[in-house]
Amino acid sequence: MEDYSTRFQRRAARSVRIANCSGARGDPGYQMRRQVELGDVDFITGDYLAEMNIAENAEAYRSGKHPGYEPFALEGIKGSLHCVAQKNVKIIINGGSLNPKGLAEECVKLVRLGLKVAYVAGDDLYEPVKEEIETKVTAPAHLDSENPNVNLVPLAQTFLDDVSQKYIVSANAYLGARAIVKGLEHGADIVICGRVSDASLVVGAAWYWHSWSDTDYDRLAQCLIAGHLIECSAYVTGANYAAFYEEKMESLIDLGFPIVEVAIDGTLIVCKHEKTNGLVTVDTVKCQFLYELQGNIYLNSDVAAILGEVKIEQAGNNRVKVTGIRGQPPPPTTKLAIFYRGGYQSQVLVNACGFATEQKWQLYEAQIRFGLEKRGLLKAFEVLEFQIIGIREPDPSTQLSSTTYCRLFAQAESQDTIIGLLKTVGEFGMQHFSVGFHLSLDLRTALPLPYVAFYPAIFPQDHLDESIVFLSADGQIECSTNAGHPPRYETVLPRENYESTSPVELRMFGPTKKARLGDIALARSGDKGSNINIGLFVREEGAWPWFRSFLTTGRMKQLMAKDWSDEFFIERVEFPHIWAVHFVIYGCLGRGVSSSSRLDSLGKGFADFIRDRVVDVPQVLMHNCRSGP
Incomplete structure (x- = not known):
C-alpha cells in the first residue's frame, strides 16, 4: 500500500483527472481505450447501469443463462489493459451489474501485468427483501413517501396491493463510495461495482486521491456534482444538448467523452481531450447539471449536496468551472430499486x-x-x-x-x-x-x-453490509474488508418548493410577441422513478427577472396543457446564479421506467415539448435570442 507521505506529496501537486468512458450499457468498449490513449488521466470511470439493466437480466442470471455483468464493460477492459498498466491509470466501473464478482473474475483472467482486481459487494438485497415480503407481508416504504406533500398516483402504489403475491425480480440498494475508497487504499487497480450511485465512482476516486475524510462534506459534495456532470458520458460534451442546432453537424458526430479535474478543495473543472469532437461550454454543463435533479438538494449515500448557490463559468476553451456547492451529512436511508x-x-x-x-x-x-x-x-x-x-x-x-x-x-x-x-x-x-x-x-x-x-423504495444505510473483496491471481477471494457506515446522518427535511420571491410585474417589460419558449430558454429533462424533472434556463442575465417571474408552477401546468393531471404534484425551485428554474412533476411517469405507459418513458423529450410551446415573450428580450430552427 502506498504510504501516507507519498500520497500527501502527490495530492499537493495537482488536481486529479477523472475520465468517463460510459454513461449507459450501449457505450462501446473502445471509449475506455480512447480515454486512456488520447491524453493523461488518473482514473477511468464508467457508468453502465440504468435502473432497468439489473432487472432485465436478473431471472436469466439466477438460472445460469446470463453472466450477470455488462459485456461492453468487459470489452472495454480487454481493449484497455495494456495502456492502463503502462500509464498507471486505475479503473472504477459499475459494469458488474448483477454479478460484480463474475466480471472481476474475468478481469483476473486477463491480467498479466501485476494489476490488482477487487469488487464491491453488498448492494444485492434480493433475498432479504423477498423474504420480508413473503413472510412478513411488508414492503419498504416508497421513495417519495417521505415527502408529506405528495400523494402517490394509484399506479405507483400497485406494488403495495397484496404485496405478498408479488414476484420479486431484483432488489438493489444504491451504495456510495466507501468501499471504492477502501479498495483503492489497499492497492486496487481495477474496482468492479454493481449498483453504486452513478456519481459515486468519481467521488471514490477523488476522495482517495486527496485523502479526504468522510466528514469533508463540502469537498465530497462538490465531487458528487463532478460525478453527476460526467456520469452520462457525452451528455455534457454535446449529446442531448438543447441548442445542438447552433453547432456544425460534423462536430457532433463521434463526440469526445468528458473528463473532470478535481482539486484538493473540491473545485472542479469539466473538460475533454483536445482535438475530439463536441463541446464543453457553460450551456452544455448547465443542461447536464439540471438533468435528473430532485430539487436543490442532491442526495447520496456519503453526502448531501446543497445546490442553490451553484455557479457555472467558462474557464477556457472546452473548460468549464463549477463552484458554489455546499455539503452536509448524508440521509440515514438510501434508494432501493425493486423490480x-x-x-x-x-x-x-x-x-x-x-x-x-x-x-x-x-x-x-x-x-x-x-x-x-x-x-x-x-x-x-x-x-x-x-x-x-x-x-x-x-x-x-x-x-x-x-x-x-x-x-x-x-x-x-x-x-x-x-x-x-x-x-x-x-x-x-x-x-x-x-x-x-x-x-x-x-x-x-x-x-x-x-x-x-418498478418500485423505488428506501432502505436504512446502517443495515447495509457493504464491502470490498480482493481476488488473487488465480481468481480466488484473497481478502474482504467491510466498508463501514457514514459517521453521522442528517434527516432529510421536506424539499424546498416556492414561487419566485419578489416577482416583477410582467407588463413592465412592455409589448410582447408570440414565440416558442425554446427561442429564449434551453432545458434538460429526465426521469426520477415515477417523476419527471425539468430544468429551464435563459442565456442572458437581463432575461432572468422576467423568466423567474413568468415561469411559475401555474405556468408549468398551463404549458403541460392536456398532459397535466390533478393527480400530479409539482415542486419548484430556482438557481439564481445560472438563471434557471427547476421543476419536479410527481407521478407523471406512473410506475416509471419499463412500466411507464408514456411513449417517452424516461421523460427525456419532455423538455423540448415544453420549449416548443408558444408563449408571450417581451419584445425587448427577443433581440438577443438565438432562435431555434
Whole structure:
C-alpha cells in the first residue's frame, strides 16, 4: 500500500483527472481505450447501469443463462489493459451489474501485468427483501413517501396491493463510495461495482486521491456534482444538448467523452481531450447539471449536496468551472430499486390519414371500448390508453405528411385480458372509419409480453453490509474488508418548493410577441422513478427577472396543457446564479421506467415539448435570442 507521505506529496501537486468512458450499457468498449490513449488521466470511470439493466437480466442470471455483468464493460477492459498498466491509470466501473464478482473474475483472467482486481459487494438485497415480503407481508416504504406533500398516483402504489403475491425480480440498494475508497487504499487497480450511485465512482476516486475524510462534506459534495456532470458520458460534451442546432453537424458526430479535474478543495473543472469532437461550454454543463435533479438538494449515500448557490463559468476553451456547492451529512436511508413481475402489456399501432382525422380516432376508441365492455374486460386493465401521435400537415404534399397514428397501449395482470383486447381489435377490424385506416406491418408488439414493474423504495444505510473483496491471481477471494457506515446522518427535511420571491410585474417589460419558449430558454429533462424533472434556463442575465417571474408552477401546468393531471404534484425551485428554474412533476411517469405507459418513458423529450410551446415573450428580450430552427 502506498504510504501516507507519498500520497500527501502527490495530492499537493495537482488536481486529479477523472475520465468517463460510459454513461449507459450501449457505450462501446473502445471509449475506455480512447480515454486512456488520447491524453493523461488518473482514473477511468464508467457508468453502465440504468435502473432497468439489473432487472432485465436478473431471472436469466439466477438460472445460469446470463453472466450477470455488462459485456461492453468487459470489452472495454480487454481493449484497455495494456495502456492502463503502462500509464498507471486505475479503473472504477459499475459494469458488474448483477454479478460484480463474475466480471472481476474475468478481469483476473486477463491480467498479466501485476494489476490488482477487487469488487464491491453488498448492494444485492434480493433475498432479504423477498423474504420480508413473503413472510412478513411488508414492503419498504416508497421513495417519495417521505415527502408529506405528495400523494402517490394509484399506479405507483400497485406494488403495495397484496404485496405478498408479488414476484420479486431484483432488489438493489444504491451504495456510495466507501468501499471504492477502501479498495483503492489497499492497492486496487481495477474496482468492479454493481449498483453504486452513478456519481459515486468519481467521488471514490477523488476522495482517495486527496485523502479526504468522510466528514469533508463540502469537498465530497462538490465531487458528487463532478460525478453527476460526467456520469452520462457525452451528455455534457454535446449529446442531448438543447441548442445542438447552433453547432456544425460534423462536430457532433463521434463526440469526445468528458473528463473532470478535481482539486484538493473540491473545485472542479469539466473538460475533454483536445482535438475530439463536441463541446464543453457553460450551456452544455448547465443542461447536464439540471438533468435528473430532485430539487436543490442532491442526495447520496456519503453526502448531501446543497445546490442553490451553484455557479457555472467558462474557464477556457472546452473548460468549464463549477463552484458554489455546499455539503452536509448524508440521509440515514438510501434508494432501493425493486423490480417485480407486473403482468403483461401490449402495444397496437393503427394509422389514419387525411380528412376528419380527429373524428376517426374518436370513433376507433369508442368501438374498442364498446367491444371490451361486451367481453366484460373494460375494467380489467391497469392501463388502457389511446395515444394519438402526430399532427397531419395542412394541404399535405405526401401521404405520410397526412398520416398520424394511434398507439393503443394496455397493461393487465392477466395474459388473457391482453388476448381479449387483440380479439376485440380483430372483431372490429372491418368496421373501421373511412378510408385511411391501416395497421403498421410489425404486429409483434401487439402480442402480450411480460414486463417488470418498478418500485423505488428506501432502505436504512446502517443495515447495509457493504464491502470490498480482493481476488488473487488465480481468481480466488484473497481478502474482504467491510466498508463501514457514514459517521453521522442528517434527516432529510421536506424539499424546498416556492414561487419566485419578489416577482416583477410582467407588463413592465412592455409589448410582447408570440414565440416558442425554446427561442429564449434551453432545458434538460429526465426521469426520477415515477417523476419527471425539468430544468429551464435563459442565456442572458437581463432575461432572468422576467423568466423567474413568468415561469411559475401555474405556468408549468398551463404549458403541460392536456398532459397535466390533478393527480400530479409539482415542486419548484430556482438557481439564481445560472438563471434557471427547476421543476419536479410527481407521478407523471406512473410506475416509471419499463412500466411507464408514456411513449417517452424516461421523460427525456419532455423538455423540448415544453420549449416548443408558444408563449408571450417581451419584445425587448427577443433581440438577443438565438432562435431555434
